Amino acid sequence: MNLPTPIYLISEKYERDENGVMVATVTKRKVYANVDSVTGREWFEGGRNGLNPEYRMTVFAYDYEGEEVLEYNGYTYAIYRTYLAKHSQIELYVEKRKGKDGIQTN
Numbered sequence: 343m344n345l346p347t348p349i350y351l352i353s354e355k356y357e358r359d360e361n362g363v364m365v366a367t368v369t370k371r372k373v374y375a376n377v378d379s380v381t382g383r384e385w386f387e388g389g390r391n392g393l394n395p396e397y398r399m400t401v402f403a404y405d406y407e408g409e410e411v412l413e414y415n416g417y418t419y420a421i422y423r424t425y426l427a428k429h430s431q432i433e434l435y436v437e438k439r440k441g442k443d444g445i446q447t448n
Contacts (some may be wrong), residue, residue: 346374349399350413351406362417369379373406377414380435393422399434406432 350370359365380395396419399412403426409422412434419436427433 344376344378347377347414348372349375349377349401351409352411352413352418353407353409354411371405373401374433375401375414384435393439395422395435396438397436399436400427400431401434403430403432406434412436 350372353369353371354363354366355369356366376399378398378400380398383396384398397414399414406424412419412421414436417438419438421434421436423435424437425433
C-alpha cells in the first residue's frame, strides 16, 4: 500500500510594485499525495508529445487549485495533465522541470 507523501503545490501571483514592475509572489502549500510511477503507456505517449512523464500523484480534489508546478523530494515538477479520478480525487501527471527550475531545492 502506498502511504501519502507530502508535496508542495506552488502558485505564482503577479502584482505591480511601487515602480510599476510586475513582481511574482510564490506560494507553496503542503498537501499529501499518493505518489506512483507513470504507466508505460503514459510514458510512451508523453514522449511522443515531447514530454518526459515521471510521476502520477493522487491528491484530494479540494486540495488542488489549478497549480501548474509542484515540489516533491526537493525537486520541482511541471504538472502537464490532470485527471479527475473516483472518490473526489484528482491525479496530477508531472515531469521534471527543465533548466534551473528543475534543480534540487534542498
